[in-house]
Amino acid sequence: MPPYDDWNKIDEEEEEEIQDNSIFESKRDVILFCIDCSASMLKLYDDPNYEDVQTCHLYTALEAAVQIQKRKILVGPNDSVGILLFNTSRKAESTRGQGAEIKRNTYLFQPIAPLSASKIQEIIQLLDTFREDTGEFLRRFPPVSDGRVPMGDVFTSCNWVMRDGAPKTASKRIFLITDEDTPHPSTGRKQLVTSARTTLIDLTQAGVTVEPFFISTEEKSFDVTSFYSSVLLPTNLIDEEELQEDSSILPESISISRIEDLLSQMRFREVPKRAIFSVPFELANGLKIGVKGYGLVTEQKKGSYKYFVDLGDRMEVATVRTTYVDEDHQAEVEKAKMVYGAELGANVAPEDGEEEDETIGGAGVRTVKSGSRPFYTAEEARSFRTLDLEPGIKLLGFKPREELAFEDNVKHSLFVFPDEMTYSGSKRTFSALLRTMIRKKVIAIVRALTRRNATPVFCALLPQEENIDESGWTDPTGFHLIPLPFADEVRTAPIEEGFRASDEMKDLARAWIDKLSVKNGAYPPDSYPNPALAYHNIQLQASAFREEFDPDSFEDLTLPKYDMIHKRAGKLIQQWKEGLSNDNSANLVVPAAAGSKRKADVSVDEAEIKSKYDSGTLGKLRVDQLKEFLKSKGQSVAGKKADLVDRVSEWFDAH
Amino acid sequence: MVAERAGYTVTMFLIDVSKSMGNFRTVTQEDSKGENVTIEMTNLEWSLQFVKLKIQEMIFNGRKTDQCGVIIFGSEETKNIVNTANGGYENVFEYISIGQPNAGTIAKLDKLEASSVCGDPIDALIVGIETQARYLANKKTWTRKVVIVTDGESPIEIEDWEATVKKMDDTNVSLTIVGVDFDDEELEYEEPDKSNVKRVNEKFFHELTSTMANGITGSCAYALRETAMPDIKQTRSALLGTVLRLGDVDTRGEEAIELTVKASKCTATARPKSWKKFGLRERTTDEMDQTQDDEDAANARAAYAMLKMRSEYYVDRTPGEEDEDGDVKMKREDDDENLLDAKNDDEDEDKEVNVESMEKVEKEDLIRGFKYGTTYAPCPDGQFPRLHTRKGIDICGFFPKKNFRRELSMGEIQYIWGDPSSPQQQVALSSIVQAMYEKGSMAIARWVSRDGMDPKMGVLYPVPFDNVDCLIWAQMPFADDVRKYTFPSLTNLINKKGETLTEHPYLPTDEQMEAMDKFVDTMDLMEAGDKDEKGNRLPWFSTLESFNPAIHRVKQAMFHSAITGDITTNPLPPPHPELLKFFEPPKRVVRRSKEALEECKQVFKVKEVPKKVVKAKKEGHVHAQDDDDSILLLDRKQPSDRSPGKSQSQIMRFTQVTPTKNKAVAKDADDSETEDEDDEEMLLDQKKPSTPAPEPRPGSSRNPGGGPLPTPARSMSPEVDPGRAPGRIVGNTYPLQDFQKNISQGDVVSKAVEDLGQVIIEVVLKPFAKRRHSEMLECMEIMRKTCLEEDEIDAWNIFIRELREKCLAKPGNKTFWQEICALGLGLGLISKHEAKKHLGESNVTQNEANEFIST
Structure with missing residues (x-):
């Protein structure tokens, strides 16, 4: 059998389909936290969560940065992060390297560098020191005494830091955190606005996105219009002219929040938004709009382990290279020369003596007349998968919303949003379609080939209305593209008949279901962090920080709230159980299925096994009897007789 | 069945x-x-x-x-x-x-x-x-x-x-x-x-x-x-035993429920069978000789060997020490002997070529671990101790069905049945199903498939079949699985003053809404299918009738190649029509919606945005898209290091071109116009319904000399230098593209005209200019047209005079000028008369214009 690793390797063609996740991993992301360090950010106030503890905005901002770094390091271990502080008179110590020569009153606390445990620990240490002595920030990052640094200088510094530190191919973002809505209150205001805007344009042209996080408090509310709305660019790039037009709309990504929500706001933007596909959506012949697809629901898996080489002084990741070889001839075959065909089947022992020629060949060899072509090229093989379709979504028609059945699902959905850049007028057409479909309560059936290497699928397009929930999160408007199962993927129900409950039993069940229902609830994804993933990540982090991991400290939030269940419905459940034991069905026995294989009667009364258990003579039962019992309890039937006996007694121990 | x-x-x-x-x-x-x-x-x-x-x-x-x-x-x-x-x-x-x-x-x-x-x-x-x-x-x-x-x-x-x-x-x-x-x-x-x-x-x-x-x-x-015929392999789903629990069965057993249930798949993803890779075996001379003895050349046979995948591991040691190196190498050789696959002989050389400066390491010498940023977290088992879990399905609570969000469903669906061998368990499950159904609710549940396996969250949905009740399970996302991307609102547009807009090119008008309304109605599928026995039309499309085209087509192709020796003479027949029956909307519906569609086309005025040419930028950032993106947006600077095989799989790759040459470009006032094109973001907000995207420029189709088209083919060689002289926004390499791009951006027309003029003069005066004559003529044609439209008539007249003078001087390019003259007035001076037609002015008389091109 091939080693475990090989099982997990997927052929490239299939890979394309499964790849949804990997595009997020393959691209590196750089975030530069750009945090205001002015006196108001350093102003101490009582921590709302802990008594007798003082905190400040800068503390919260840095803590958010730590949290984001901790999360990013797990999701994208190759990503880079840096922290730049402004409005501080602190100067760089060295005259070399990143951040040495940036504008006055800006200070590069952590240069942009790949994430690492030590960098995170550095900030944690700083935060701990602050907890002990709240004067720490003032000492380390003294705010500028006279006025504020012009925002233009801040952007320029950011630009230089990014230029020096960020990998060229990465997506680059600046998380700007400030509580000051009027950074240039007095003289030269107009000029400073212009310079801020120019430098910001420079920044965007260098491929950097600025994501502002504005802190608003009761005493000091944040007014975007006083400065930022005239500086920030709607989306990333726009020309001067457009900026002056007052009809242009605000950037999508401004977040103004209370300081407590800073982290959650940042988490919305933690992962850079990347489209999985960008294709035309053909509503009918001659009517196409542009759309992009995003994966809003994708299974987040544990990172896969890597192979390291011990080089003595350090560990280095080994690069994996996969080749295809003709094993008998020990020849590697280039990708371009490969041809594709069907499996050749199992090896059959060669015929006795007669015709020992190559036709039957060795294992895994097919011989044909020279010059003829028994296999397909890569291009042909691909066209069989795509059926020669070009990537795109094609509308087939509409059906009522109810036609989208609960069980018609095989894969996670994708989110579709209009793309004005490929077809002008996409947004209004998309909006009109969306609104009409919401009003008529219909879904669309479409045929979709989302990528060049994918296979065509039929999907339902489910319109999504804009909803704003209490946390301030907005469900974006757009379509959910839900892949429908093919006939090949639907399994028929294996059981067609069964015993059913009487109305009394149903009512008894209804009683406790009523008690355990959340009135206006729904499935809350946010309440259930993946426990297995978290458990893995905590250990990974502990291992990297060289800390001990205490398994008992781990809390699994997905476990049912037992206390609440018993408190509300315990008695009712008990009544239901009583009803069940009095139900007729307790006395019924299912007639043995007329199986094709005849078997000895192994069914043993549970009571009999119980008595054997009580008397400690379980060993007297036969293996098949033990197995039958375990099977009926949904337990494993693996192992030797002793294991089975143990397992049966364990079961009785527990019940 | x-x-x-x-x-x-x-x-x-x-x-x-x-x-x-x-x-x-x-x-x-x-x-x-x-x-x-x-x-x-x-x-x-x-x-x-x-x-x-x-x-x-x-x-x-x-x-x-x-x-x-x-x-x-x-x-x-x-x-x-x-x-x-x-x-x-x-x-x-x-x-x-x-x-x-x-x-x-x-x-x-x-x-x-x-x-x-x-x-x-x-x-x-x-x-x-x-x-x-x-x-x-x-x-x-x-x-x-x-x-x-x-x-x-x-x-x-x-x-x-x-x-x-x-x-x-x-x-x-x-x-x-x-x-x-x-x-x-x-x-x-x-x-x-x-x-x-x-x-x-x-x-x-x-x-x-x-x-x-x-x-x-x-x-x-x-x-x-x-x-x-495509046939569906009926797979009987196995019933797997598990336990459905509610409450704490360990310490409060009398108040808790534990039912034995069976789970079986309701949907299961199916993929096309994967292709096996083969390589044509090159014969050694020995074998050749032998075959020549045995068989006629005409009877020669070709052998294709099935290829096996092999993984090799390399490490970059360059910053490491030399001693260390030697040590490990020794060890490796030992290992080779043990393994003795004989596979390493020719391999090592191979390596040096492909993975330069990297050294091959044996898998046995590698240590498993995780990357925590740049920090190494050892983990020899390949996984950390797992969370302790207990097999079974735990119910966490109930909620109304109507609040279920269908788009969260993550994967395959499972049935949950009461234990078929126990009527009591069946009744118990049935009572829960019926009560949930009656109440219209669903349950939130946590499923562990085996002891110690990672838990999954999901919902249970009650299904009363004709003769049996069951639950069906759909997996739901964890908090970690949901990506909260922000998107601009499609309905609520706010301008810089903080006001909500009611009219905007992004917002559909009442007229547009009406057209869409009709379109949606006419495209209804509920009565568009075949007729049933009573003559009523059935809905068109159902999952049970839709075959996975890829699976069956690939299978057909595999079978065909397996039973035919030569697919060139005996080609693969087309796919079975049954596979394609849902590929296009039903004809009835298409016919019915024709009118509504025409109206939609009229009122929505959707236009494909012409492909934009990416220019080198100040900072040298250029997007290199994968194929999907390139259908829509073109980039002509492709990084030379881009390996062709890889690029398809990625949605977007940013690649940088070293900025050396282009950095100097356009340092003047028009900076912001020339440097940009993050082609993703570029045109957003600029398109208004009233101003549909520009049509492709006239003249671009006329391209007799095979000169570069305004939108170059994708296969354009990667290292093309736009050849822009310092300070110029139009380069010598693709002058027309550069020019058109600048014009489409608006206010650099004068500069663009001036530069193009200079470029043309430079090009035609160079040796061997002949092969670019037709291209230059095309440039001139477009330039002249632009001048007429954009009120740059004087600039044109100055240019054409200069061109004439230089062409006719020595060494000059008389042929080119003769070609211009042959085209008549079309490329000559712009006269008063002609200028007037375009609401422009010129001081050139008609006579002067005539004479200008006749000499």
Whole structure:
């Protein structure tokens, strides 16, 4: 059998389909936290969560940065992060390297560098020191005494830091955190606005996105219009002219929040938004709009382990290279020369003596007349998968919303949003379609080939209305593209008949279901962090920080709230159980299925096994009897007789 | 339909190779483009296709217990177990003994040729049954199948056949007789000029199989057609035992519920079978010599070997120490000896070439671990201790069905049944299902498939079937699985002043909404399908009728290549129409929606945005898209290091081009216009419904000299230097593109015109300018047009005068000027008269213009 690793390797063609996740991993992301360090950010106030503890905005901002770094390091271990502080008179110590020569009153606390445990620990240490002595920030990052640094200088510094530190191919973002809505209150205001805007344009042209996080408090509310709305660019790039037009709309990504929500706001933007596909959506012949697809629901898996080489002084990741070889001839075959065909089947022992020629060949060899072509090229093989379709979504028609059945699902959905850049007028057409479909309560059936290497699928397009929930999160408007199962993927129900409950039993069940229902609830994804993933990540982090991991400290939030269940419905459940034991069905026995294989009667009364258990003579039962019992309890039937006996007694121990 | 037990089958193929099977026939078939191809083949070859398809199916499924044997009759030789033991049964030859088939089996069938004698199918049948029976001696449960392929032209000794039937029925043998050109009612085929022998034989075959418990006779044409139908492999889902729990069963058992239930799949993803990779074997000289001795050159054969995937590990040691290096190398050699795959001989050199400066390491020397940023977190087991979990499904609570968000469903669906062996458990589950159904609620649950496995969250949905109640499970996302991307609102647009906009190009108007309303109504599918017995139209499209086209097409292609030696002469037929039936909307609906569609097209005015040319930027950032993106947006600077194989798989790759050359470009005032094009973001917000995207520039189609098109082909060589001189926004390499791009951006027209003029003059005055003449003429044509439209008439007149002067001077380029003159006034001075037409001014008289180009 091939080693475990090989099982997990997927052929490239299939890979394309499964790849949804990997595009997020393959691209590196750089975030530069750009945090205001002015006196108001350093102003101490009582921590709302802990008594007798003082905190400040800068503390919260840095803590958010730590949290984001901790999360990013797990999701994208190759990503880079840096922290730049402004409005501080602190100067760089060295005259070399990143951040040495940036504008006055800006200070590069952590240069942009790949994430690492030590960098995170550095900030944690700083935060701990602050907890002990709240004067720490003032000492380390003294705010500028006279006025504020012009925002233009801040952007320029950011630009230089990014230029020096960020990998060229990465997506680059600046998380700007400030509580000051009027950074240039007095003289030269107009000029400073212009310079801020120019430098910001420079920044965007260098491929950097600025994501502002504005802190608003009761005493000091944040007014975007006083400065930022005239500086920030709607989306990333726009020309001067457009900026002056007052009809242009605000950037999508401004977040103004209370300081407590800073982290959650940042988490919305933690992962850079990347489209999985960008294709035309053909509503009918001659009517196409542009759309992009995003994966809003994708299974987040544990990172896969890597192979390291011990080089003595350090560990280095080994690069994996996969080749295809003709094993008998020990020849590697280039990708371009490969041809594709069907499996050749199992090896059959060669015929006795007669015709020992190559036709039957060795294992895994097919011989044909020279010059003829028994296999397909890569291009042909691909066209069989795509059926020669070009990537795109094609509308087939509409059906009522109810036609989208609960069980018609095989894969996670994708989110579709209009793309004005490929077809002008996409947004209004998309909006009109969306609104009409919401009003008529219909879904669309479409045929979709989302990528060049994918296979065509039929999907339902489910319109999504804009909803704003209490946390301030907005469900974006757009379509959910839900892949429908093919006939090949639907399994028929294996059981067609069964015993059913009487109305009394149903009512008894209804009683406790009523008690355990959340009135206006729904499935809350946010309440259930993946426990297995978290458990893995905590250990990974502990291992990297060289800390001990205490398994008992781990809390699994997905476990049912037992206390609440018993408190509300315990008695009712008990009544239901009583009803069940009095139900007729307790006395019924299912007639043995007329199986094709005849078997000895192994069914043993549970009571009999119980008595054997009580008397400690379980060993007297036969293996098949033990197995039958375990099977009926949904337990494993693996192992030797002793294991089975143990397992049966364990079961009785527990019940 | 109860699925047959897969595998555990021995199929005997009895193939007629009598003389008559060698008769030729003409087979017409479509290739994948739908064109008819006629192929000449013998009846034997034709009917063997059926056998080969059946055998390929076995190879495809790859079951060890799916076996077959081949016996031929009508062969010149005799070799069979009955003959060996008792004599008789002449001309029956055991061609391939029973076993699991492989490609060799098919290759061997290809060697069959019709003989010069006749064979008796009943003899073969008896031999076949006997061979099969002996092989399966004590395996009573195996399915036994016999398939006879014959043309029915050979005489049969009809005697005592009832005994054979009895024997077959006793041992549960099923018999299928596939006849070449047998009469077929379903296909409405009747063979003309059927021989008497065949008529009698056909009748006998029908009688034989109908007497049997499990027998059938059919025509080969029908059998072949049936094999091409996409069929669905019925998979019976296994019932897996688990426990449904509510409450704390350990400490508060009397108040907690524990039901034994069975789970089975309701949907399961299916993928096309993966292709195997093959490589043509290059022959060594030794082998060549040998073959030349054995065979004629014409008979030469080519061998394709199946390739195996192999992974190798490399490490970049460059910053490491040298000593260390040596040590490990030694160790590696040791390992090689142990492994002794002999695979390392030629390999090492190989490596040096491909993974330069990297060193190969053996897998055994590697340590597993995780990356935590740049920090290494060792983990020799490949995973950390797992969370302790207990098998079963725990109910966490209930919520109203109407609040369920369908788009969160993550994957395959499962049924949950009450334990089929316990009526009480069934009733218990049924009571819960019914109560949930009545209340209209769903349950939130946590599922652990085995002790210690990672838990999954999901919802349980009550389903009361006709005669049984069950729950169905759908997996829901964890908090970690949901990505909260922000998108701009489509309905609520706010301008910079904080006001909500009610009119904007992004917002549909009432007229547009009305058109869409009609369109959606006319595209309704609920009554667009086939009619039922009562004549009512059914909905069009259902999951149960939609075959996965990729699976069946790939399978068809694989089968085809496996049974045909050459796909060039015998191309793959087109996909079965059944696969494509839902690819386009139903015709009725298309017809019905025609009017509404036209209206939509009119009012929405959607225009494809012309592909933009990316220019080198100040900071040198250029997007290199993958194929998907490039359909829409083009980039002409592709990084040279981009490996062609890789790029397809990624959605977006940012690649940088070293900014050296282009950095100096355009340092003047028009900075912001020339440097940009993050082509993603570029045009957003600029398109208004009232100003549809610009049409492709006229003149771009006229391109006689094969000069560069405004939008270059994607295969444009990666390292093209736009050739812009310092300070110029139009380069010498693709002047027209540069020019048009600048013009489309608006206010750099004067600069662009001036620069293009200079470029043209430079180009035509260079040696060997001739090959670019037509390109330059095109440039001039567009430039002149732009000048007329953009009020740059004077600039044009200055340019054309300068051009003329320089062309006619020495060394100059007289030919080029003559070409201009040949075009007449079209490229000459812009006169007063012409300028007026475009609301412009010029001080050139018509005469002057005429004279200008005549000299």
